[in-house]
Each structure stands twice: as structure tokens, then as C-alpha cells.
Amino acid sequence: MLEFLAAALIGLGTVFFVAGTVGLLRFPDIFCRLHALTKADGLGLALIALGVALLADGAGEVFRIALIWFFVAVAGATCGHLIASYARRVKAEADDD
Amino acid sequence: MRQTERQTDSTPPQPENRGSVVKLEAAPASPWRRFFLVALTLGLIWAVLTDFRLDALAFGVPAVLAGAALVFVLPASSAWRLSPRGALAFALWFAVQSVRGAIDVALRAFDPKLPLRPGFRRYTPALPAGAPRVLFLNTITLLPGTLTAEVSGDTVVVHMLDTRANLEADLNALETRVAAMFALS
Numbered sequence: 618m619l620e621f622l623a624a625a626l627i628g629l630g631t632v633f634f635v636a637g638t639v640g641l642l643r644f645p646d647i648f649c650r651l652h653a654l655t656k657a658d659g660l661g662l663a664l665i666a667l668g669v670a671l672l673a674d675g676a677g678e679v680f681r682i683a684l685i686w687f688f689v690a691v692a693g694a695t696c697g698h699l700i701a702s703y704a705r706r707v708k709a710e711a712d713d714d
Numbered sequence: 715m716r717q718t719e720r721q722t723d724s725t726p727p728q729p730e731n732r733g734s735v736v737k738l739e740a741a742p743a744s745p746w747r748r749f750f751l752v753a754l755t756l757g758l759i760w761a762v763l764t765d766f767r768l769d770a771l772a773f774g775v776p777a778v779l780a781g782a783a784l785v786f787v788l789p790a791s792s793a794w795r796l797s798p799r800g801a802l803a804f805a806l807w808f809a810v811q812s813v814r815g816a817i818d819v820a821l822r823a824f825d826p827k828l829p830l831r832p833g834f835r836r837y838t839p840a841l842p843a844g845a846p847r848v849l850f851l852n853t854i855t856l857l858p859g860t861l862t863a864e865v866s867g868d869t870v871v872v873h874m875l876d877t878r879a880n881l882e883a884d885l886n887a888l889e890t891r892v893a894a895m896f897a898l899s
Contacts, residue, residue, distance in 0.1 A: 632820075633816055633820060636816075636819070636820030636823050636824060637819075637820075637823075639823040639824060640819060640820070640822070640823035643823060643828060644823070644828075644830065645830065645832070646832070648832060648861060648863060648873040649830060649832050649873075649875060651861055651873075652819050652859070652861050652873075652875055653819050653823055655855050655856065655861065656812070656815045656816045656818075656819045656855075656856060656858075657816050657819050657820050657823070659812060659816065659856060660812060660813060660815075660816030660817075661816075663812075677762070677765065680762060681762060681763055681765070684759065684762065684763060685763075690856075691852065694852040694853075694855045694856060694862075695852065697855050697861060697862075698851065698852070698855060698861075698862045698863075698865075701861060701862065701863040701864065701873060702863060702864045702865070704863075705863055705864050705871070
């Protein structure tokens with residue numbers, strides 16, 4: 618039963634990773650693509666982490682998975698912001714020329 | 715990020731009455747004290763991540779020292795406090811919002827018509843600089859349809875997937891929740 622639930626969560630997480638990739642390919646500009654990557658992949662990772670945590674043996678492993686999820690989530694939001702502000706700066710400089 | 719440069723304007727007057735408020739961090743301590751605190755925290759995280767393996771310390775010790783040494787480069791963050799109830803409420807609300815945001819962007823990505831009306835909007839948060847502002851800026855990116863694109867001074871430039879959405883209302887709500895989490899209201 619637990620394995621079934623874990624598989625469902627991991628499968629659903631994969632769907633969100635696919636959605637993030639589809640958005641990355643289909644969305645028109647860098648800012649819209651960042652939405653797809655930060656949000657869809659973020660939830661994808663959370664679901665996969667949850668599924669894997671269900672199968673983990675021991676609290677240490679669960680805690681490690683939670684830490685990894687947390688750091689990836691914070692890094693994702695921060696990198697998204699850095700890439701967006703860089704893209705805006707480049708765009709502003711191009712407009713000046 | 716810009717907000718770290720203005721840590722001198724510190725936190726606004728805060729109510730002292732709430733019994734449920736926990737003071738997590740004292741006023742900026744001396745650099746060496748901060749160095750040891752950060753090194754201890756990072757070391758603990760490394761130990762947990764590597765399952766307390768001794769041979770992993772070959773990478774862990776340099777990484778922890780390098781990470782902790784950043785306190786000499788970065789300005790001290792201003793003191794902040796956390797309301798446990800506000801933090802719990804924020805975590806639950808944040809979980810729901812990030813699921814909504816992911817579903818929203820996934821549906822747009824899969825939709826053959828690609829329903830986007832992207833654009834930029836400016837917003838000036840009333841939250842004090844430091845931890846509350848950083849949390850606010852990072853959370854915007856995970857809300858449905860919004861992304862922190864640029865921070866200039868006190869204004870934030872937000873990129874929206876659909877500019878018809880009510881940005882003002884969404885961000886006001888977010889500010890209220892961040893303020894509650896840091897016991898600012």
C-alpha cells in the first residue's frame with residue numbers, strides 16, 4: 618500500500634517535471650520560461666521527495682530528503698530571480714544602443 | 715541582493731506583549747561569534763547530509779569554513795523574531811499556493827492555445843528590509859503567475875504570466891502573512 622502511494626506521488630511529480638520542460642520549450646520568452654521551471658519543477662521535486670521519503674528507512678534519511686528539498690527550493694527561487702534580473706539588465710542595455 | 719545593503723534601517727518598533735513570540739536571534743553579534751555560529755550550523759547540516767561519515771569531512775570541512783567565512787564579507791542581518799503560529803500558518807498557506815502556482819503554469823504549458831498575457835508590474839512592499847523582505851521576494855516566485863524579476867531600492871519588478879490578474883491584492887495578502895510570521899503586526 619505504501620509502495621503504491623509512493624509510486625503515485627513519484628509519478629505525479631514526474632508529470633510536473635514534464636510540464637516544466639514543456640513550458641521551457643513552448644513559452645515565448647525567458648521570463649515565462651522561468652515561471653515554468655521554478656514552479657512546476659519545484660512541485661515536481663516536492664512530490665518525488667515525498668514519495669521517496671515514504672519508502673525511506675529511518676528518520677535520518679527522511680530528514681536528509683527534507684533538507685535536500687529545502688535547499689533546492691530556496692536555490693530555485695534565488696536562481697530564478699538572478700537570471701531574471703540579469704536578463705532585464707541585458708535587455709535594458711540592448712535598448713540603450 | 716539590494717536589501718542587504720540597507721540593514722542599518724533595522725526593524726520597526728515591535729510589540730513586546732505577545733507571549734507566543736520567540737526571539738530567535740540576538741542583535742548582530744561580533745563577526746567571530748557569527749562565524750562560529752554559522753560554521754556550527756553548516757557543520758551540522760553537512761553531518762546530517764552525509765550520514766556522519768568521517769571520510770566526507772575531506773570535502774565538508776573546507777566547504778563549511780568557506781561558507782562560514784562569508785560572514786566577514788556580507789553585512790550582518792538585522793535581528794528578527796518569529797511567531798510560531800504565524801510561521802505555521804504561513805507554511806500551510808505557502809504549500810497550498812505553490813501547488814496552485816505549479817498547476818496553473820502546468821495547465822498553461824500543456825494548453826494548445828498557450829494562454830499567456832505576460833508583462834511587468836511594479837510593487838513597493840511595506841515590509842522592513844532583512845529576513846522579512848527576502849522571504850517576501852522569494853515567495854513571490856512560487857505564487858501562481860508571479861515572478862520576482864528585479865529589485866531596485868524599495869520597489870520590486872514582478873513578471874506576470876497574465877497581467878489581468880490582481881497583483882496588488884495577491885501581494886498585499888502575502889505581505890500580511892509574512893508580517894504575521896515575523897510578528898510584525
